[in-house]
Amino acid sequence: MTTGAARVVARLKKLNEASDDEGALTRLTLSPAHARAAAMVRRWMEMAGLAVRIDAVGNVVGRREGATPDAKTLIIGSHIDTVRNAGSFDGNLGVLLGVEACARLTNKPLPYAIEVVAFGDEEGVRFPTSLTGSRALAGTFDPVCLTSVDEKGVSRRDALLAFGCDPSHAQFEARDPARTFGYIEVHIEQGPVLEANKLALGLVTAINGGSRGEIVIEGAAGHAGTLPMNMRKDALAAAAEIVLFIEEIGKKGVELVATVGRIDVPNGAVNVVPGRARLSVDVRSPRDDDRMRALADIRAEIARIAAARGVKADLNITYDMPAAICDKTLSAAFARSFERCDHPLFRLPSGAGHDAMSFRERIPQAMIFVRCRGGVSHRPEEFAAPADIASALAVLEDFLDTIGATQ
Ligand SMILES: [Zn+2]
Numbered sequence: 001m002t003t004g005a006a007r008v009v010a011r012l013k014k015l016n017e018a019s020d021d022e023g024a025l026t027r028l029t030l031s032p033a034h035a036r037a038a039a040m041v042r043r044w045m046e047m048a049g050l051a052v053r054i055d056a057v058g059n060v061v062g063r064r065e066g067a068t069p070d071a072k073t074l075i076i077g078s079h080i081d082t083v084r085n086a087g088s089f090d091g092n093l094g095v096l097l098g099v100e101a102c103a104r105l106t107n108k109p110l111p112y113a114i115e116v117v118a119f120g121d122e123e124g125v126r127f128p129t130s131l132t133g134s135r136a137l138a139g140t141f142d143p144v145c146l147t148s149v150d151e152k153g154v155s156r157r158d159a160l161l162a163f164g165c166d167p168s169h170a171q172f173e174a175r176d177p178a179r180t181f182g183y184i185e186v187h188i189e190q191g192p193v194l195e196a197n198k199l200a201l202g203l204v205t206a207i208n209g210g211s212r213g214e215i216v217i218e219g220a221a222g223h224a225g226t227l228p229m230n231m232r233k234d235a236l237a238a239a240a241e242i243v244l245f246i247e248e249i250g251k252k253g254v255e256l257v258a259t260v261g262r263i264d265v266p267n268g269a270v271n272v273v274p275g276r277a278r279l280s281v282d283v284r285s286p287r288d289d290d291r292m293r294a295l296a297d298i299r300a301e302i303a304r305i306a307a308a309r310g311v312k313a314d315l316n317i318t319y320d321m322p323a324a325i326c327d328k329t330l331s332a333a334f335a336r337s338f339e340r341c342d343h344p345l346f347r348l349p350s351g352a353g354h355d356a357m358s359f360r361e362r363i364p365q366a367m368i369f370v371r372c373r374g375g376v377s378h379r380p381e382e383f384a385a386p387a388d389i390a391s392a393l394a395v396l397e398d399f400l401d402t403i404g405a406t407q
Pocket residue numbers: 079090091122187354
């Protein structure tokens with residue numbers, strides 16, 4: 001392992017000390033632990049020769065100017081907030097790799113300016129809104145999020161003020177797309193695909209778009225002993241057919257995933273024919289038209305099943321987010337770095353959301369994934385091997401060394 005990668009591993013461990021919970025890693029946005037982690041990252045950025053500030057929305061921003069005043073800026077980012085009882089690598093790894101890659105560049109004049117950004121609001125655990133840090137840079141920060149409150153009734157605005165930020169300046173954090181070269185992010189995969197393919201690294205094609213919704217089925221409740229089978233309007237049996245159809249849609253699709261994660265049967269009992277069922281649905285794909293087609297197929301099948309069983313059923317979409325396609329030029333530059341560093345080029349979509357998706361249609365973005373053991377994430381067992389971290393650092397460094405030429 002290189003010294004750089006060893007330093008990243010040591011700092012990942014050190015960052016674990018910044019936790020809101022004793023004995024577990026929990027670092028919710030704008031919490032005391034977030035402030036401690038931000039201070040650590042700030043110091044490491046300064047050691048890497050970056051000029052550091054905490055911006056209006058709580059991001060730690062380390063900047064290094066380019067060789068000329070008109071040089072565009074390349075942003076390298078990820079997040080340092082975590083879920084409750086988290087692993088060490090999610091988000092933190094990308095930030096520390098960015099810092100480390102800059103440390104090596106200290107004395108070289110660069111054809112672009114670099115900003116390493118540690119976002120602090122990716123996980124969306126404390127407040128109902130999330131990604132506010134990256135949205136501020138993308139120019140899509142919605143001031144309404146300042147009024148959202150956590151479970152103790154503290155508003156995001158007050159939490160930002162306590163963090164030392166001035167949320168009224170959030171809109172001034174927007175980067176000018178004309179002066180921004182792009183946004184790149186290194187992140188653990190949080191899934192099992194790279195490991196299954198025995199690969200340390202993958203190049204992300206897109207961050208999946210997603211739709212979420214609820215299907216409500218209205219049948220007729222009845223006595224499980226007296227109501228003959230051919231006279232029933234069983235809402236749960238209809239739901240079962242719908243669940244299997246949604247699974248089938250996912251299996252047939254290319255890189256499409258479709259999930260029913262929850263079924264509620266209100267007043268369900270062992271001796272009652274279910275009169276009502278509610279199920280959740282979650283469909284994701286790197287291609288929006290595939291996702292739309294899947295939803296249309298699900299709607300059509302729901303209508304068919306409802307008609308056949310004499311129940312009423314409806315799909316109500318409550319959340320809809322388009323896919324964020326990774327930029328071709330930045331991805332091609334990463335692909336060349338994979339090749340020069342002797343890594344087989346393997347492309348995969350991201351099933352999870354990331355700060356990178358905030359830049360969709362504003363600033364070109366690209367991501368690489370690092371293998372994580374067992375595909376496990378958002379748990380203390382989350383683990384990326386030091387050798388894989390070294391591989392990611394080598395690719396990132398090669399990318400920074402050569403990207404200027406494609407500008
Ligand atoms: Zn993450």
